[in-house]
Amino acid sequence: MQNNYDIIIIGGGAAGILAAGRASEKGAQVLLIEKMRSVGRKMLISGKGRCNITNDSYASNHMKQAHPKPKFLKKAYKNFFKDDIMAILDAQGLKYKTERGNRVFPESNKSKDVLDAYSRWALNKNVELLTNTKVIKLITDDNKCIGVEYDRGARKTTVYAKAVILATGGKSYPLTGSTGDGYALAKAVGHKIVTPRPALVPVETKGNLAPRLMGLSLKNTTASLWIDDKKVDEEFGEMLFTHFGLTGPIILTLSRQIVIALANEKKVELKLDMKPALDEQKLDKRLIKDLNENGKKYIENIFKLWMPSKLVKPLMELCNIDSSKLGNQINGDSRKKIRFALKELKFEVIGHRPFSEAIITQGGINTDDIDSKTMESKLIKGLYFAGEVMDVDANTGGYNFQIAYSTAVLAVDSALNNNEN
Numbered sequence: 001m002q003n004n005y006d007i008i009i010i011g012g013g014a015a016g017i018l019a020a021g022r023a024s025e026k027g028a029q030v031l032l033i034e035k036m037r038s039v040g041r042k043m044l045i046s047g048k049g050r051c052n053i054t055n056d057s058y059a060s061n062h063m064k065q066a067h068p069k070p071k072f073l074k075k076a077y078k079n080f081f082k083d084d085i086m087a088i089l090d091a092q093g094l095k096y097k098t099e100r101g102n103r104v105f106p107e108s109n110k111s112k113d114v115l116d117a118y119s120r121w122a123l124n125k126n127v128e129l130l131t132n133t134k135v136i137k138l139i140t141d142d143n144k145c146i147g148v149e150y151d152r153g154a155r156k157t158t159v160y161a162k163a164v165i166l167a168t169g170g171k172s173y174p175l176t177g178s179t180g181d182g183y184a185l186a187k188a189v190g191h192k193i194v195t196p197r198p199a200l201v202p203v204e205t206k207g208n209l210a211p212r213l214m215g216l217s218l219k220n221t222t223a224s225l226w227i228d229d230k231k232v233d234e235e236f237g238e239m240l241f242t243h244f245g246l247t248g249p250i251i252l253t254l255s256r257q258i259v260i261a262l263a264n265e266k267k268v269e270l271k272l273d274m275k276p277a278l279d280e281q282k283l284d285k286r287l288i289k290d291l292n293e294n295g296k297k298y299i300e301n302i303f304k305l306w307m308p309s310k311l312v313k314p315l316m317e318l319c320n321i322d323s324s325k326l327g328n329q330i331n332g333d334s335r336k337k338i339r340f341a342l343k344e345l346k347f348e349v350i351g352h353r354p355f356s357e358a359i360i361t362q363g364g365i366n367t368d369d370i371d372s373k374t375m376e377s378k379l380i381k382g383l384y385f386a387g388e389v390m391d392v393d394a395n396t397g398g399y400n401f402q403i404a405y406s407t408a409v410l411a412v413d414s415a416l417n418n419n420e421n
């Protein structure tokens, strides 16, 4: 048996492209195999078409945003981090900017420009790219990965290499090619899979309040997550009502825990505090002041001082306040209900959207069987992992791409190092 390549990379997403570029930069002969017609399809839709490339913050912050075992990423970040990725894009002439929350975007706001820059760098003469090609099996010999079998329509072919990198992504947005193939490939050679579940996913709520508010977005809101009547977390920022429930940055961040709680049949509630800067007392003072100053106005018009107009009718109903009432007819009991509606607007969460609407997959190949210093399998020599296929994920903000780049580069560096020895 003859090695056809130094490295075979399975999957041409963010991790696979980075791996190909790094390996070819080091003079390795690379085969990159992609199931879809072209590489980087998820990257094209990332960041709402703008691609949040990375997050310009310290590794300690990246680790804070990562789950479930942030320390697993320490060496990968140390080896290749955000400045390294920006240097690659810079050398390809990509202009970029840093926005709120240290999120890095291309100046053009076009994810295609980012993918083009990566492709120019990575897909050069040392890299043979096979698209429309699905890897169906890892070939092993004596607990060493020596190649892969792929399927190109009618033809099945086996190719050999000194090392194989599995970078097939998770299960979210399957139309981009990420359909969870990597789990089956890894499982077939002995790896354990932590149940993949959607994360960074919108949630479905009971009742018709959210649908009535569809399209309304709230800024400066705190959403607190309650599981079995215990507060477990909260997030401050922006959110959005939809025809099925809630979404937006703070909801997506909390969704990771929500999905797990629902899977364990726990009671899940989200409470919205639309006045987080005011405690009960201060809010009451403000209500009293507005009601006194507008005593002869209809309460509906006074409600508009406290909330977006779309919320007025539903919240008046919730507080049991008749629209014929004037400001000076609102008593202490009604004020209490208004305070409650503004600071503890409760939604029971009854479900979440499917993988097809989840930004990321939590779960995947169990990292206990992967060496965090090399990204090599502890079970099968010569088999490496990169990106979302592993049980690693992070909050929104460019952190997920950085996981893909950093783990991919560490996998390549370790594989080539091993090849030399």
Ligand SMILES: Cc1cc2nc3c(=O)[nH]c(=O)nc-3n(C[C@H](O)[C@H](O)[C@H](O)COP(=O)(O)OP(=O)(O)OC[C@H]3O[C@@H](n4cnc5c(N)ncnc54)[C@H](O)[C@@H]3O)c2cc1C
Pocket: 010, 011, 012, 013, 014, 015, 016, 033, 034, 035, 036, 039, 040, 041, 042, 043, 045, 046, 047, 048, 051, 052, 053, 054, 133, 134, 135, 136, 167, 168, 169, 170, 172, 173, 176, 177, 178, 179, 180, 181, 182, 358, 359, 360, 386, 387, 388, 389, 397, 398, 399, 400, 401, 402, 404
């Ligand atoms: C809508 C959306 C927006 C996002 N926006 C951002 C963002 O702005 N910033 C950020 O950091 N993260 C973002 N993410 C997350 C980020 O896109 C992923 O974490 C990242 O793409 C993971 O990279 P990956 O290479 O591991 O996997 P993927 O990008 O999923 O790539 C895997 C590749 O493997 C291929 N493949 C699968 N199976 C096989 C097989 N059997 N044989 C051959 N090829 C195969 C697939 O076709 C695919 O091309 C977003 C995700 C989504 C869904």
